[in-house]
Amino acid sequence: MSLESSRYFIEHINLDVDKEYITLHLPIDEYQIDEEKIFTYFKESKGSRYWFKSKDNTYNVIGINYIDSIWRDRFVPKAVEDSKAALFNKIQQEALSKNLKSKLSLFGGTLFDDKSSTDEWNDFKMVEFHLPEWQFDLKNQELFLTRPIKGLVLEELIEEISGVLAEIETEELYERDKPVVKSKRDIFPNEWKKLVQEAVENLDQDFKKVVLARQKLILFESRAKRLYLIRRLKDEMDTYTIYYEKGNSTFVSKTPEKLFSIKDSELTTNAIAGSIQRLDDQVQNEAHKDFLLNDDKNLFEHKVVRDSIISDIAPFSQGLNYKKIPQLLENRYIYHLYTPIQAMLKEDADEFSILKQIHPTPAVGGLPKEKASEYIKEREYGTRGLYAAPLGIIHEDIECEFAVGLRSMLIAAKSATLFAGCGIVKGSDPEEEFMETEVKFTPMLNVLEATTNELYKSSDSSDI
Ligand SMILES: C=C(O[C@H]1C=CC=C(C(=O)O)[C@@H]1O)C(=O)O
Numbered sequence: 001m002s003l004e005s006s007r008y009f010i011e012h013i014n015l016d017v018d019k020e021y022i023t024l025h026l027p028i029d030e031y032q033i034d035e036e037k038i039f040t041y042f043k044e045s046k047g048s049r050y051w052f053k054s055k056d057n058t059y060n061v062i063g064i065n066y067i068d069s070i071w072r073d074r075f076v077p078k079a080v081e082d083s084k085a086a087l088f089n090k091i092q093q094e095a096l097s098k099n100l101k102s103k104l105s106l107f108g109g110t111l112f113d114d115k116s117s118t119d120e121w122n123d124f125k126m127v128e129f130h131l132p133e134w135q136f137d138l139k140n141q142e143l144f145l146t147r148p149i150k151g152l153v154l155e156e157l158i159e160e161i162s163g164v165l166a167e168i169e170t171e172e173l174y175e176r177d178k179p180v181v182k183s184k185r186d187i188f189p190n191e192w193k194k195l196v197q198e199a200v201e202n203l204d205q206d207f208k209k210v211v212l213a214r215q216k217l218i219l220f221e222s223r224a225k226r227l228y229l230i231r232r233l234k235d236e237m238d239t240y241t242i243y244y245e246k247g248n249s250t251f252v253s254k255t256p257e258k259l260f261s262i263k264d265s266e267l268t269t270n271a272i273a274g275s276i277q278r279l280d281d282q283v284q285n286e287a288h289k290d291f292l293l294n295d296d297k298n299l300f301e302h303k304v305v306r307d308s309i310i311s312d313i314a315p316f317s318q319g320l321n322y323k324k325i326p327q328l329l330e331n332r333y334i335y336h337l338y339t340p341i342q343a344m345l346k347e348d349a350d351e352f353s354i355l356k357q358i359h360p361t362p363a364v365g366g367l368p369k370e371k372a373s374e375y376i377k378e379r380e381y382g383t384r385g386l387y388a389a390p391l392g393i394i395h396e397d398i399e400c401e402f403a404v405g406l407r408s409m410l411i412a413a414k415s416a417t418l419f420a421g422c423g424i425v426k427g428s429d430p431e432e433e434f435m436e437t438e439v440k441f442t443p444m445l446n447v448l449e450a451t452t453n454e455l456y457k458s459s460d461s462s463d464i
Pocket of ligand 1: 363388407
């Protein structure tokens with residue numbers, strides 16, 4: 001940051017005493033900083049940090065210290081919209097340079113559903129979005145710093161910012177200890193297979209699909225090192241990176257699935273459903289891809305997801321665009337059937353009403369949506385919390401991007417709970433679905449370097 005030019009802008013700011021916060025927005029492209037250095041510098045802020053990187057790199061945002069938040073125990077779109085407007089209204093936003101690209105954002109989302117939560121999700125509320133004190137936009141190399149206006153000396157702030165940036169830049173990055181995994185075990189594996197069988201028997205002409213998830217529990221010898229995770233999360237391409245600390249919990253996801261994004265009144269979303277494993281063997285992979293693109297069960301599973309998303313967004317749209325035949329989405333460990341969808345939004349559309357309507361898509365819930373959601377709430381073991389939930393970035397206007405928290409885990413002091421599910425339709429086979437969930441655990445097992453089977457507890461794996 002050129003101090004001189006920022007000083008020029010600072011001198012022309014009049015603090016607005018009717019506002020609670022001031023946000024300074026400035027370029028940081030002169031500094032060599034990255035996510036690891038930022039997290040290393042702000043180690044004292046543990047429990048109040050996030051990192052959200054979108055699949056296409058539209059966003060690569062890190063937030064440190066939740067200075068203010070909007071939250072609700074129930075998801076009422078109008079109430080959340082009002083809280084968002086009230087929060088942005090408290091902020092005096094000042095740009096310290098011309099031609100800046102990023103926008104001030106809130107990060108957060110909603111829980112999967114309102115099933116009363118076990119203790120493990122206590123740190124997270126039904127709906128919450130956070131305004132960070134420090135928001136680093138690594139894509140555009142810009143910074144937003146938000147501070148209370150009361151008692152503020154603006155000139156000192158600019159010295160503080162350049163001091164902090166210089167220190168971040170010189171942070172030493174050294175080898176991080178990998179978490180020592182003591183054991184891993186599937187939670188109720190046999191019961192889950194029975195549940196799948198029961199669902200297959202319950203499905204009919206009306207109740208077409210339900211997504212059933214299961215969990216894997218990993219225990220560490222000592223506390224999981226967060227900086228180690230940050231480094232490991234850089235590894236996988238073509239997925240979102242979601243790293244979300246709140247209190248004593250950390251939710252981590254490497255999801256391939258966008259829920260939707262809105263930019264310039266255009267909504268972009270996709271249907272992702274229907275899967276097959278990706279192997280190291282090129283010949284076998286070609287056979288897998290060919291099978292997936294032509295398999296009736298997977299094509300049906302995909303079509304119900306696509307049609308449901310389209311009917312959910314239709315009331316908000318004045319034009320829809322998508323192809324009838326699905327494409328392939330190639331992730332590191334898995335292939336999915338994939339249909340990109342675009343919609344031009346009506347003028348009065350708002351992001352929270354769309355979010356409420358579209359989530360859960362049948363890729364994570366089922367069809368019909370209400371019936372499937374009830375089934376999951378009643379029959380699935382445990383609470384999903386942020387697994388398969390919408391998480392993302394919102395702005396003062398309607399622009400936003402939400403991902404679906406798949407391929408994910410919840411980390412507490414000395415444990416990680418991994419989540420994976422799959423779409424059950426008529427004809428699904430419990431053993432095959434079990435194997436598919438195994439594949440979907442791989443991204444998080446890989447982050448923890450816990451892919452080896454030797455770590456499985458020899459005792460009854462359903463015993464938790
Ligand atoms: C529910 C999950 O994946 C969904 C997303 C893509 C493909 C899916 C499938 O083929 O079953 C699932 O619907 C999960 O990863 O936990």
